Amino acid sequence: MNATIAHLHDRLAQALVAAFGREWSGTDPMLVPASNPKFGDYQSNVALSLAKHLGQPPRAVAEAVVQHLDVADLCEPPTVAGPGFINLTLKPEYLAAQLQQIQTDERLGIAPVKQPQRVIVDFSSPNIAKEMHVGHLRSTIIGDSIARVLEFLGHDVLRLNHVGDWGTQFGMLITYLREAYPEALVTANALALGDLTTFYKQAKQRFDEDEAFREASRLEVVELQSGNEDTLRAWNLLCEQSRIAFQEIYDLLDIRITERGESFYNPLLPGVVEDLEKAGLLVEDQGAKCVFLEGYTNKDGEPLPLIVQKSDGGYNYATTDLAAVRYRIQQDHAERIIYVTDAGQANHFAQVWQVARRAGWIPDGVELVHVPFGVVQGEDGKKFKTRSGDTVRLRDLLDEAVARARADLETRLQDEGRQETDEFIAHVAQVVGISAVKYADLSQNRTSNYIFSYDKMLSLQGNTAPYLLYAYVRVQGISRKGGIDFQQLGAEVPIQLQEETELTLAKHLLLFDEVLSAVAADLLPNRLCQYLFELSQKFNQFYDRCPILQAEEPQRTSRLVLADLTARTLKQGLSLLGIAVLERM
């Protein structure tokens, strides 16, 4: 209803001028959705704020606006209520006409944005030679959903996987690779590390216990930085092994992403430091090259530096992030760069961006956004771990979700005496399990910490993915039962909105475009989840109250259109969350 809001907004603005004179043109009519359905659909609060300036009681101001307000084509006659609210209720005929328009549109009336932006979404970003764990879950699925929404709205989105494929830890890893798998470096395809977590732990253990190993690791880092061929081959082997493991997870989660790791920016790092020097920002302190930050102090109250080149000549992640932000603006021509990382990195990004800004690398019109999310905690409120104290592997978590969904489904089939094929059971369990994990995460406001609970995440009751999937399945059930081809319903069907539940559902269907605009602006996928959950609730209420197949024409076809629009909106909305639908479950 973006268009409807725009209309109402203009009409109210005109009424303000007509009532109080030209000097009030440009006044915000303060049009917002009604706080409660009993007050109508929208309300204008402008009278309350204007009363003082006009020297009139708010109700009198509201009455004057209403007298000059012409919205008869959209709304029932406006009313003034309470201290001076102007309440607006859309006419059923207007709503029906709107629904008819979106019914024949594949995009459900969601027009692509007029000015598409070049957007980079930086998300997921696991570390090479480490297995993806529960900590990568949030970035991966929140980032994917944000990218999907922006893509659907017509933006030009580049999804970047800023993998940790460079840095000092590789000295340790390569040294251990040479020690434990010497044949891998001379024979093609000889390396199958399998469990990368174990490999990493063993390397770390060697590093911690052996001085000679540490020294070898340190030298290996230098070899890597200077491009030693043999070392690079070892590094490549590790990266390849990790990619295979990552891709399995991405396939499972249906994530599409382009890898451009930290190593990509490695050749650009000296230039970054040089240019900071030229900009007069660089200060050498205790052997390290730094930029001293404005507004940040250390424990002693002294200015805090951002170190861009270590005293040993090496670079760190701040340098890489500086190179990345510059490259993304200058080479990728990004206008909006979205970083989906945990909230703990807020300071880091603020610091890097401050330096980039002071160096003049961030032109006006380029927006840098950190999309932070809370830490994953166990039910005790502490950092989430397995019972034995290890980090939970993402793979295990997803497998567990699918296994639980399968067990639940099999119980249900037995209780209901249903017979289904293995393929059916496997497919439904897969979709329900993965969806449950994604939805549990996406449906929360990402800024708060995330209390991880298998039971809650996989619960099939309430505000969960299965509830939404079930609403979709119900519509498909109607189609099967009645032999209905929704695509053949025709565009000239009169839509009738008589029952309360029909009207409520219709209004909610028309809010989809508003919600997507809000998600694109605020980058909060939980708003989309909230919308889809409410849509499912309103559909279930309609389904409960209104017979569809048994209804008389023209009511029958009208209700079929409402059901079809609900299903299509659910399918589209869920796809923007990275969640697939099922025809039966």
Next chain:
RNA sequence: GCUCCAGUAGCUCAGUGGAUAGAGCAACCGCCUUCUAAGCGGUCGGUCACAGGUUCGAGUCCUGUCUGGAGCGCCA
């Protein structure tokens, strides 16, 4: 010590400066001869951490305090 984030029903969480703060879960009570009951209806549940301030109006904005989390020079 400093910076950032959070604090809303027993639990998990929504909430765009507006009217009587909402869901889900849990608990309890109803509704399947009828499109899948993975559903629908109902009951119970609140000092919006605390104290000031701004405003016609504050869960929302500002200041301070308390509590929890994350981070704070050469890891990423």
